[in-house]
Amino acid sequence: xxxxxxxxxxxxxxxxxxxxxxxxxxxxxxxxxxxxxxxxxxxxxxxxxxxxxxxxxxxxxxxxxxxxxxxxxxxxxxxxxxxxxxxxxxxxxxxxxxxxxxxxxxxxxxxxxxxxxxxxxxxxxxxxxxxxxxxxxxxxxxxxxxxxxxxxxxxxxxxxxxxxxxxxxxxxxxxxxxxxxxxxxxxxxxxxxxxxxxxxxxxxxxxxxxxxxxxxxxxxxxxxxxxxxxxxxxxxxxxxxxxxxxxxxxxxxxxxxxxxxxxxxxxxxxxxxxxxxxxxxxxxxxxxxxxxxxxxxxxxxxxxxxxxxxxxxxxxxxxxxxxxxxxxxxxxxxxxxxxxxxxxxxxxxxxxxxxxxxxxxxxxxxxxxxxxxxxxxxxxxxxxxxxxxxxxxxxxxxxxxxxxxxxxxxxxxxxxxxxxxxxxxxxxxxxxxxxxxxxx
Amino acid sequence: xxxxxxxxxxxxxxxxxxxxxxxxxxxxxxxxxxxxxxxxxxxxxxxxxxxxxxxxxxxxxxxxxxxxxxxxxxxxxxxxxxxxxxxxxxxxxxxxxxxxxxxxxxxxxxxxxxxxxxxxxxxxxxxxxxxxxxxxxxxxxxxxxxxxxxxxxxxxxxxxxxxxxxxxxxxxxxxxxxxxxxxxxxxxxxxxxxxxxxxxxxxxxxxxxxxxxxxxxxxxxxxxxxxxxxxxxxxxxxxxxxxxxxxxxxxxxxxxxxxxxxxxxxxxxxxxxxxxxxxxxxxxxxxxxxxxxxxxxxxxxxxxxxxxxxxxxxxxxxxxxxxxxxxxxxxxxxxxxxxxxxxxxxxxxxxxxxxxxxxxxxxxxxxxxxxxxxxxxxxxxxxxxxxxxxxxxxxxxxxxxxxxxxxxxxxxxxxxxxxxxxxxxxxxxxxxxxxxxxxx
Numbered sequence: 001x002x003x004x005x006x007x008x009x010x011x012x013x014x015x016x017x018x019x020x021x022x023x024x025x026x027x028x029x030x031x032x033x034x035x036x037x038x039x040x041x042x043x044x045x046x047x048x049x050x051x052x053x054x055x056x057x058x059x060x061x062x063x064x065x066x067x068x069x070x071x072x073x074x075x076x077x078x079x080x081x082x083x084x085x086x087x088x089x090x091x092x093x094x095x096x097x098x099x100x101x102x103x104x105x106x107x108x109x110x111x112x113x114x115x116x117x118x119x120x121x122x123x124x125x126x127x128x129x130x131x132x133x134x135x136x137x138x139x140x141x142x143x144x145x146x147x148x149x150x151x152x153x154x155x156x157x158x159x160x161x162x163x164x165x166x167x168x169x170x171x172x173x174x175x176x177x178x179x180x181x182x183x184x185x186x187x188x189x190x191x192x193x194x195x196x197x198x199x200x201x202x203x204x205x206x207x208x209x210x211x212x213x214x215x216x217x218x219x220x221x222x223x224x225x226x227x228x229x230x231x232x233x234x235x236x237x238x239x240x241x242x243x244x245x246x247x248x249x250x251x252x253x254x255x256x257x258x259x260x261x262x263x264x265x266x267x268x269x270x271x272x273x274x275x276x277x278x279x280x281x282x283x284x285x286x287x288x289x290x291x292x293x294x295x296x297x298x299x300x301x302x303x304x305x306x307x308x309x310x311x312x313x314x315x316x317x318x319x320x321x322x323x324x325x326x327x328x329x330x331x332x333x334x335x336x337x338x339x340x341x342x343x344x345x346x347x348x349x350x351x352x353x354x355x356x357x358x359x360x361x362x363x364x365x366x367x368x369x370x371x372x373x374x375x376x377x378x379x380x381x382x383x384x385x386x387x388x389x390x391x392x393x394x395x396x397x398x399x400x401x402x403x404x405x406x407x408x409x410x411x412x413x414x415x416x417x418x419x420x421x422x423x424x425x426x427x428x429x430x431x432x433x434x435x436x437x438x439x440x
Numbered sequence: 441x442x443x444x445x446x447x448x449x450x451x452x453x454x455x456x457x458x459x460x461x462x463x464x465x466x467x468x469x470x471x472x473x474x475x476x477x478x479x480x481x482x483x484x485x486x487x488x489x490x491x492x493x494x495x496x497x498x499x500x501x502x503x504x505x506x507x508x509x510x511x512x513x514x515x516x517x518x519x520x521x522x523x524x525x526x527x528x529x530x531x532x533x534x535x536x537x538x539x540x541x542x543x544x545x546x547x548x549x550x551x552x553x554x555x556x557x558x559x560x561x562x563x564x565x566x567x568x569x570x571x572x573x574x575x576x577x578x579x580x581x582x583x584x585x586x587x588x589x590x591x592x593x594x595x596x597x598x599x600x601x602x603x604x605x606x607x608x609x610x611x612x613x614x615x616x617x618x619x620x621x622x623x624x625x626x627x628x629x630x631x632x633x634x635x636x637x638x639x640x641x642x643x644x645x646x647x648x649x650x651x652x653x654x655x656x657x658x659x660x661x662x663x664x665x666x667x668x669x670x671x672x673x674x675x676x677x678x679x680x681x682x683x684x685x686x687x688x689x690x691x692x693x694x695x696x697x698x699x700x701x702x703x704x705x706x707x708x709x710x711x712x713x714x715x716x717x718x719x720x721x722x723x724x725x726x727x728x729x730x731x732x733x734x735x736x737x738x739x740x741x742x743x744x745x746x747x748x749x750x751x752x753x754x755x756x757x758x759x760x761x762x763x764x765x766x767x768x769x770x771x772x773x774x775x776x777x778x779x780x781x782x783x784x785x786x787x788x789x790x791x792x793x794x795x796x797x798x799x800x801x802x803x804x805x806x807x808x809x810x811x812x813x814x815x816x817x818x819x820x821x822x823x824x825x826x827x828x829x830x831x832x833x834x835x836x837x838x839x840x841x842x843x844x845x846x847x848x849x850x851x852x853x854x855x856x857x858x859x860x861x862x863x864x865x866x867x868x869x870x871x872x873x874x875x876x877x878x879x880x
Contacts, residue, residue: 007495007501007750007751007752008495008496008535008750008751009493009535009536009751010535010536010539010751011539012488012489012492013489013492013521013523014519014521016490016491017487017489018486018487018489018536018539019487020482020486021485021486021535021550024484024485024486024487025485027487028485039811039813040783040808040813040814041783041808041812041813041814041815041816042785042788042813042814042815042816042836043784044457044461044464044784045461045464045468045784046459046460046461046464047452047458047464047467048458048459049452049456049457049458049488049569050453050456050525050557050569051453051456051513051525051554051557051569052452053448053449053453053570056448061450068781069559073491073517075513075515075516075667076515077513077559078559079454081453081454083453085490085525089828095448095449095450095452096450096458098450098452099450099458100460100638105830105833105834109784109815110461111849115466115490115555117490117491119517119518128491129489129490129491140695140818140819142818142819144818144819144820145818148816148818215707229848259799260801261690261798261801261805270814272576272828303640310447310448311447311448311449311450312447320494343481344479344483344484344485344549347480348482353652357700358700358701361700361701365701368480368481368595372480373479373480373481373482374480374482375481375482375549376481376482376588377584378547378570378580378582378584378585379580379584380584380590390545390851393545394545396482425875431512
């Protein structure tokens with residue numbers, strides 16, 4: 001007696017995505033642009049494991065508290081070890097760099113493209129599985145490395161076809177913020193972290209709320225005023241304090257380098273920019289979409305010297321950034337920058353009948369050897385009309401038909417389904433014609 | 441009072457691998473060949489989530505018992521749902537196909553390249569995180585689909601440069617095995633599964649052990665003899681029973697098609713081939729390395745019609761295969777088939793001094809725009825010798841030097857570090873020379 005089987009759901013786990021071929025084409029386009037630009041700048045690709053020891057994220061000053069306490073997927077493996085699904089690449093890459101730091105020539109320019117998991121409440125722009133490019137320079141403490149990271153971020157946007165009216169990169173410096181709050185505004189060390197958290201929220205809440213929160217922290221009216229006016233500070237103000245603040249000097253030097261490279265039009269100084277993560281130590285930056293309907297942060301980056309200390313390797317300079325697939329694809333869709341994608345196959349080779357199936361296979365084989373993406377029809381007994389309809393439904397742009405007449409004259413019929421044009425010609429010429437039309 | 445920080449290990453989680461750039465180049469080469477061949481055959485790329493509901497694997501007849509009971513990584517998420525890290529792609533792709541089966545034109549040719557996790561005891565050739573190509577055809581029940589899958593598997597090996605003395609694909613049919621054991625050898629249905637398990641182990645143990653195990657299952661001496669002689673059965677024997685066994689006919693038809701396509705020299709019939717997984721229903725195949733020092737199974741595939749039944753979608757025909765990174769890379773290394781890989785950058789643009797750093801940047805920028813992978817030196821005050829040494833250590837084949845003399849004459853010095861050749865020439869010509877030397 002067989003019980004009725006319980007049917008399983010066809011839906012993916014909450015917050016994760018199925019990438020059917022049309023969605024996958026977008027993701028591949030994204031990965032392709034990321035990889036192309038990283039390679040143009042001479043970066044080497046690496047990859048770390050999807051599972052890491054839980055301790056790697058829990059260590060103080062690595063992943064932010066929100067990630068560890070609320071967003072980290074972790075569990076005990078069958079051997080009782082606490083392991084975590086990577087929520088970001090930085091702890092992994094710091095671990096890998098620490099493992100081989102001494103023997104690698106510096107600077108080390110590395111990038112990776114990988115999948116990550118965070119336990120998020122699914123909503124627009126928030127998913128649980130996502131992809132990120134991580135691009136970093138290790139072993140170069142100078143501001144030239146910061147400039148190159150920002151230049152690479154801009155180069156990626158240009159490669160996507162984005163222009164300066166579509167996005168901007170806001171820049172600040174962690175040491176400058178410390179200097180301003182501490183030495184200039186005379187806010188006590190013990191309050192710094194909490195005040196920074198309020199500043200981080202400032203753009204997303206009312207002035208009234210910000211004032212209330214700062215007063216609750218015991219700031220004087222003049223201190224509150226100073227904090228509120230942070231975002232009005234400009235580079236000329238920063239330039240005046242560069243002798244007393246390393247952070248100020250680093251920002252000014254960075255903007256000089258960006259101007260030399262002609263990308264100052266994409267960037268803006270913003271003394272109120274905080275960046276959530278705890279490990280940043282110098283210049284920080286964040287890219288914003290300027291679309292009025294979607295004016296939000298896309299991703300961030302910055303300098304995080306000394307993270308490899310955790311592994312006993314001192315003074316490793318590091319700067320980098322990490323754009324994700326979700327915000328980038330949203331950006332490209334909103335600005336209408338995604339290209340049209342081609343069908344997987346450039347040509348369908350039809351099968352006239354069982355006696356001629358080997359001829360069709362030989363043609364398919366020859367086309368593939370010439371690098372042409374070729375589908376061979378799998379049935380021997382469907383009408384040519386049925387086969388043309390199949391090509392049409394799959395948007396395959398070309399079809400080859402080989403009947404007894406063509407076999408006798410050693411030709412093929414090449415039909416372009418977009419134009420309707422149809423020619424009888426030798427296979428070599430058909431191949432040439434398809435190659436000429438082939439992308440790249 | 442600061443406590444001494446506990447240092448974290450730089451080693452990856454047990455059984456997982458860090459892919460430093462040299463290892464990553466191999467992985468990329470592998471992925472590149474897989475993708476190139478899949479696309480030549482007109483397959484579309486898809487991707488599923490890394491996490492899936494635990495039920496997807498636990499359902500009867502999906503993943504084998506060994507995977508679910510011993511190898512599956514699973515845990516409860518913060519919402520109390522049982523989730524699993526994917527140990528293979530087939531359940532996911534069956535779920536995705538079921539989700540859109542009605543609207544997709546058939547046959548559906550899909551492939552994916554992804555990472556997977558299994559809890560294995562780490563040893564040679566066994567890791568916990570691995571990568572697989574999954575290539576499948578859905579919606580075509582005919583043997584032509586089986587032939588195409590095997591043809592694609594062979595095409596991948598050819599693209600790697602492998603020849604027929606290096607590997608072979610053994611082919612069998614599940615229905616044929618049932619027919620032989622049941623109708624010919626008259627082994628009772630209730631014993632079939634256990635007998636098949638013994639056959640599956642046959643090649644790895646002594647004849648004596650096999651006989652003992654079959655006798656323990658209550659097989660008669662003549663039944664034992666029949667089972668032992670399974671591997672001596674040849675295609676001519678199978679041809680004789682093709683009217684009484686669908687499985688026999690499918691195998692014979694498959695070999696006919698493979699012969700038509702000239703790939704019969706890579707394949708071999710083997711009536712003792714079982715394939716561990718439970719979901720196969722027709723032709724099955726397994727690829728073996730013929731290297732005498734590493735004569736083992738590389739991967740398998742076959743027909744698994746009806747798996748989408750689990751999701752309430754009836755009669756979905758499916759056939760495919762899934763090679764992994766570990767056995768493939770071992771094969772390529774043992775047969776010395778891996779190519780030499782280039783350095784990440786084709787050229788290093790040196791910086792003469794701070795005054796000329798913008799000139800160097802402009803040259804780097806122009807080279808990148810011409811598609812040349814270019815590193816720009818990040819310091820302004822290192823000697824050219826130091827910069828040449830850096831290029832040498834990183835195996836960057838070319839270096840460009842721009843001193844005051846070159847700026848005045850609008851030229852650059854292009855030095856080839858392999859040949860030692862050095863030329864002073866306009867940037868356009870240097871670019872042309874680098875492009876000519878550029879791979880592809």
